[in-house]
Amino acid sequence: MVGAIFSVLKENPSLLSEALGDLPEGIDPETGLPVGGGRLNEWFDFKLLPEFKxxxxxxxxTVMGATTSDSGIRFRLFMPTPPKLR
Known part of the structure; x- marks a missing residue:
């Protein structure tokens, strides 16, 4: 599946930004409103992706989970070593 995503993004680099639209870059600390957006193609150049092979x-x-509580957000991540790298 990742290989298919690689090839699609390499052939059509603007697909992700078109699909996600104008996601904000962050939150303005003074107003609490979203700021920026539409610059995903400036951050990522999917044409530079190598061949998936x-x-x-x-x-x-990778297995990842997140929980929230009054204390904050807790992230847990498990990434075993791929068999071909052992």
Whole structure:
């Protein structure tokens, strides 16, 4: 699946920004309103992605979870070593 995403983004780099629209870049601390947006293509150049075969050995699976409480946000992440790198 990741290989298909790589090839689609490499062939059509603006697809992600078109799909996500004008997501804000952040929140203005004075007003609390979203600011910026529409600059995803400035941050990521998907044309520079390598062939998926070249990096597939580094990709396996990742499990991530997040919980919130009055104390804050807690992230948990599990990334085993891919079998081809052992």
């Amino acid at each position: 070249k990096i597939s050995k580094y990709l396996h699976y």
